[in-house]
Amino acid sequence: MPGQTNSLLNSYIPVLCMGLMALFLVVVFVGLSRILGPQRPTPQKLAPYECGVTPIGSARERFPIKFYLIAMLFIVFDIETVFLYPWAATFRHSGGMMLFNLFEMAVFVGILLVGYVYVWRRGAFEWDN
Amino acid sequence: MNDLWQQLFILPTDQIPWWAEVFRSVIRLVIALAGGLGSVPILVWLERRLLGWFQGRLGPNRVGPFGLLQPLADALKLMMKEDIIPTNVDRTIYVMAPAIALFPVILSLTVLPWNGSREWGAVAPNIDIGILFLLAVGSIEVYGAILAGWSSNNKYSLLGGLRASSQVISYELGMGLSIVSVLLIAGTLGTQSLVMGYDLSQTGVLAPGTLLGNGQAIVSVASVGDTGYTVYEHAASSGFWDWHFLRLFPFGLIATGIYMISMIAETNRAPFDLPEAETELVAGFHTEYSSFKFAMFFMGEYANMLIVSAICVTLFFGGWLAPFGFLSQLPAVTGLYVAPGVVNFVNSFVIAPFWLFTKLYVLIGLFIAVRASFPRLRYDMLMKFGWKGMLPVALGNLVLIATSLAVQQVTFPSLGYYGAWWAGQGVAWGITLVVVGILFYGKYVQYQAKKRVARTTDLIAPIRRPTVIVPTPSAPAPEA
Numbered sequence: 045m046p047g048q049t050n051s052l053l054n055s056y057i058p059v060l061c062m063g064l065m066a067l068f069l070v071v072v073f074v075g076l077s078r079i080l081g082p083q084r085p086t087p088q089k090l091a092p093y094e095c096g097v098t099p100i101g102s103a104r105e106r107f108p109i110k111f112y113l114i115a116m117l118f119i120v121f122d123i124e125t126v127f128l129y130p131w132a133a134t135f136r137h138s139g140g141m142m143l144f145n146l147f148e149m150a151v152f153v154g155i156l157l158v159g160y161v162y163v164w165r166r167g168a169f170e171w172d173n
Numbered sequence: 174m175n176d177l178w179q180q181l182f183i184l185p186t187d188q189i190p191w192w193a194e195v196f197r198s199v200i201r202l203v204i205a206l207a208g209g210l211g212s213v214p215i216l217v218w219l220e221r222r223l224l225g226w227f228q229g230r231l232g233p234n235r236v237g238p239f240g241l242l243q244p245l246a247d248a249l250k251l252m253m254k255e256d257i258i259p260t261n262v263d264r265t266i267y268v269m270a271p272a273i274a275l276f277p278v279i280l281s282l283t284v285l286p287w288n289g290s291r292e293w294g295a296v297a298p299n300i301d302i303g304i305l306f307l308l309a310v311g312s313i314e315v316y317g318a319i320l321a322g323w324s325s326n327n328k329y330s331l332l333g334g335l336r337a338s339s340q341v342i343s344y345e346l347g348m349g350l351s352i353v354s355v356l357l358i359a360g361t362l363g364t365q366s367l368v369m370g371y372d373l374s375q376t377g378v379l380a381p382g383t384l385l386g387n388g389q390a391i392v393s394v395a396s397v398g399d400t401g402y403t404v405y406e407h408a409a410s411s412g413f414w415d416w417h418f419l420r421l422f423p424f425g426l427i428a429t430g431i432y433m434i435s436m437i438a439e440t441n442r443a444p445f446d447l448p449e450a451e452t453e454l455v456a457g458f459h460t461e462y463s464s465f466k467f468a469m470f471f472m473g474e475y476a477n478m479l480i481v482s483a484i485c486v487t488l489f490f491g492g493w494l495a496p497f498g499f500l501s502q503l504p505a506v507t508g509l510y511v512a513p514g515v516v517n518f519v520n521s522f523v524i525a526p527f528w529l530f531t532k533l534y535v536l537i538g539l540f541i542a543v544r545a546s547f548p549r550l551r552y553d554m555l556m557k558f559g560w561k562g563m564l565p566v567a568l569g570n571l572v573l574i575a576t577s578l579a580v581q582q583v584t585f586p587s588l589g590y591y592g593a594w595w596a597g598q599g600v601a602w603g604i605t606l607v608v609v610g611i612l613f614y615g616k617y618v619q620y621q622a623k624k625r626v627a628r629t630t631d632l633i634a635p636i637r638r639p640t641v642i643v644p645t646p647s648a649p650a651p652e653a
Contacts, residue, residue, distance in 0.1 A: 054186050058198040058297035059283055059306075065202055066279035070272040070469075077256040077465035090260045092327040093460055102261070103328045111335050114556070118342040121564065125349035128571070129305065129362070132353045135575065136360030139582075146579040153572060160565075169560040171553030 113168055124156050186292060186299055201296045205282040208526070213475045214244035219534075220541050227545040248468060256464040259326065266324035271462065271469035274317025277310045278476045285483045286365045288493055288525035294365055303364030304352060307484055311439075314477065315341040318441075318448060321470070322458035333457025336552065337448035341439055343556060347563030348435035354428040354571050355488045357578060358420050367417075368492030412498050416491035421577055421598065427570045429489045431563055436481040437543060438559070440474060444547035447555060482536040483529075490532050493525035501525070569608065577601040 092099045131149060138145050163169070180193040189197075218233070218241055225232025233240035258267065284303035286295040300306060315338055322334015359367050413419070418429040438445040449457030459470045486492055495501040502520040550558070581597035588596055 053191060054189065054194045055297065055299035057191060057194045058201065059300070061195060061198040062202055062205075062280055062283045062296050065206070066276050069279060070276050073275070073465055073469050074268060074272055076252055077254065077468075080252050081255045081464050083255065085257070087260075089257060092259055092261070092325070093455065094328065095455065099328075103326045103331050104323075105328075105331075107331070107335055111339050114339045114343060117560075118346065121346050122342075122349065125346065125353060128350075128353045129356065132356040133360065133362045135357050135578065142579045142582040146575050149575060150572065153568065157568075164561070169557060171556050 110171065117163060117168065120159070121156070124153075127152070197292070198296065201293060201298075204287075205285075205296045206279070208287070208530075209282045209476060209479060210279070210472070212479050213472055214248070216475045216479065216537060217244040217247075219537065220544075223538070223541045224545055227542070251468040252465050254464040256466065257461075259461050261326040262461065263324040263326070266320050267461075268466075270317050270321035270324060271459075271466045271473070272317075273320060274314060275469045275473040275476075277313040278473050278480055280310045281307055281480045281484075284364045285480070285487060286368055286492055287529050288521040289365070289369060290521050291365070293521065298365055301361075301363045301366075304356065304362045304367070304488075307364075308349065308352070311480075312345065314473075317470075317473065318458045321462065325458070325461040327461050329454045329456070329460045330458050333448045333454045333460070336454075337441060337458055340441070340445065340447060340555060340559070343559035344435040344438035344445075344563065347431050347559065347567045348439060350564070350567035350571055351428040351431040351435070352488065354424065354567070354574050355417050357571070357574050358417055358425065364487050364492075368487055368494060413491065413496040416489065416494070418489040421574055421601070424570055424574045424577065424601065425489070427566065428574075429485075431567050431570070432485055432489065433539075435563065436485060437540065438555075440477050440481055440540075442474075442478070442540060443544040444549050445555060446549060447552055450549060478537060478540055479533065482533050482540070485536060486529065486532045493529040495524070495528045501528070573601045573604060576604065 092103065128149070131145065135142070135145055180189050181196055184193075186194060186197075221243070222232040222240065224230075233243040236242040236246045258264065283296045284300055284306050286298060288294045291298050297303075318337035318341070319334045322330045322332075322337065325331070355367070356362065361367060418425050441448050448454075449459070454460070459467055462470060502524060503516055507516055577597035577600065579597075580600045581593040584596040585593040
C-alpha cells in the first residue's frame with residue numbers, strides 16, 4: 045500500500061485543522077466588537093462594577109486557603125483517575141490476567157482510600173467551620 | 174481527474190496523501206461547527222421559551238416566528254456594543270480569558286461521532302484516544318473562568334472565578350471516574366468504538382456476522398472501495414438495551430447518573446450555578462465583560478452544554494444509534510431500488526445524525542427542566558456533595574464493575590455467557606448490599622447517639638462542633 049505510513053499522521057490532521065479553526069474563530073470574536081462597537085470611554089464607565097458604589101481597595105486580595113486545599117486534593121485524585129484510564133481500557137482484554145489486574149487496582153485504590161479517609165477525618169471537606 | 178476524486182472522497186484515510194486529508198477535514202469541520210456552534214442560538218431560544226412555559230410566561234415571541242430570531246438579534250446587538258476594558262485590569266489575561274473559555278469547547282467537537290463511517294463519521298474519526306482527548310481539552314475550560322475572575326480587578330469576579338474553579342475541579346473527579354467505568358465495560362478509548370461497541374484499533378475491518386462487544390452483531394459491511402463509506406449495519410434485534418447505561422445493571426446506570434450530575438455542575442448551570450449566582454455575585458467571573466467578549470462566555474456555556482450532552486450520549490446512550498436496531502438504517506429492501514451510495518448517504522448523514530440530535534435535545538431539555546425545578550445549592554453543600562457523595566460512590570461503582578467483569582471472566586468457561594453474567598453480577602450485588610448495609614447501620618448508630626446527646630445536653634447548651642483542622646488545647650472536642 046503506497047500511503048500506509050500516512051495512517052497515524054492522517055488521523056491527527058483533523059485535530060490540527062480544528063485547532064487552527066478554533067483559534068481563528070476565537071481571535072475573530074475577540075476582535076469583532078473592538079472593530080464594530082463604538083469607543084467612548086469615560087472614567088465612570090471604566091470603573092470596576094460594584095453596584096454603583098465607588099470601589100474601595102483592590103480586588104486582588106487574599107482568599108481562603110480552602111480553595112488552595114481543594115486544588116491540591118484535586119491533583120491527587122485526578123492523577124489517580126489518569127492512572128486508571130489505561131488500566132480500564134485494557135482490563136477487558138487482559139484475559140487470564142484479569143483477577144491479577146483487579147487485585148493490583150484494588151491495592152492502588154486501597155492506598156488512596158486510606159488517604160481519602162485521612163483527609164475526610166481531618167476535616168478538609170468541611171466548608172462550614 | 175477520477176484519481177483526484179478517488180483521493181478526495183472515496184479512498185480510506187490511510188491511503189490518501191496528507192492534503193486530501195486536510196480537504197476532508199475541512200468539510201467535516203464545517204459540518205461539526207454547523208452542528209455545534211449553529212445549535213447555540215437554538216439552545217438559547219429553546220431555553221428561554223421553555224423557561225417561560227415552565228413559569229407561566231410567554232418568553233421571547235416578537236423577533237421572527239415564535240421569537241426564533243431573538244438570539245440572532247441579541248448576538249447582533251452584542252456585536253455592536255462598546256467593548257469596555259475597565260481600569261486596572263490585567264489587560265492581556267483579560268482579553269485572553271474569553272478566548273480560553275471558548276477555544277476548548279470548539280476543539281471538543283473534534284472527536285464526537287455523528288455516524289459510523291471511518292472516513293466521514295466525525296471531524297477526527299480515526300483517533301483511538303478520543304475520550305482522553307475530550308478530558309484533556311475539557312480540563313482547559315476552567316482556566317477561562319479563573320483567569321477572567323482574577324484579571325477583572327473586581328471582587329465579584331474574583332469570588333466567581335474561585336467558586337467556578339473549585340466547583341469544576343471537584344466535580345471533574347466524579348465525572349472522570351464515571352467515564353472510567355464505561356471504559357471498563359467497553360474496553361476502548363475511542364469515541365467511535367464506544368458507540369459501535371467494539372475496538373476499532375484492535376479488530377480493523379470486521380466481517381459480517383461478528384458479534385460486537387455490546388451484544389450487537391454486524392449484518393453487512395458495505396465495501397470501502399466502491400461507496401466511500403465503511404458502513405456497519407447493526408443487527409435489527411439490538412437496541413437501547415445494549416447501550417452502556419443498561420450494562421451490568423445497575424452499575425452502568427449509577428455511572429450514568431454520576432456523569433449527568435457532574436455535567437450539570439461542570440457547565441455551571443442551576444442548581445450548581447454558584448459561580449454566577451446573580452443574587453450574590455452580580456454575574457460572577459464575567460461581571461466586567463461586555464460586548465462580544467461577554468457573548469463568548471455565553472456562547473461557551475451553551476456550546477459546552479451541548480458538548481457535555483454529546484459526550485453523555487456517546488458514552489452512555491449509544492451515540493448515533495437508534496433506540497431500536499431496525500430504525501438505525503433504511504430497510505435493506507431500499508437497496509433494490511436506489512443506488513447503494515444513496516442508501517449509505519441517507520443512513521450516515523440523515524438517519525444517524527437525526528438520532529444523535531434527538532438524544533441531545535432530550536438531554537438539553539433535561540438541563541432546562543432541572544434549572545426550572547431546583548433551587549441553587551449552598552456552597553458548602555455543593556462541595557460536600559462533590560467530595561463526600563459523588564467521589565466515593567463513583568469509586569465504589571468502578572471497583573464493583575471491575576469485580577463483576579473479573580468474576581464473569583473467571584466463571585465464563587464453566588457457566589457460559591448468561592451464567593457468568595449472573596455470577597459476576599451476583600457477587601457485585603452482594604458486595605453492594607453488604608457495604609450499603611454497614612453504612613446504614615453506622616448512620617443509624619450515629620443517629621441514635623446524637624438523639625441521646627440532644628435529649629440530655631442540647632437543651633442546656635448547644636453542642637460545640639469539634640474544630641478538626643486546628644485543634645485548640647483550651648477547648649477539647651466533646652465526644653458526640
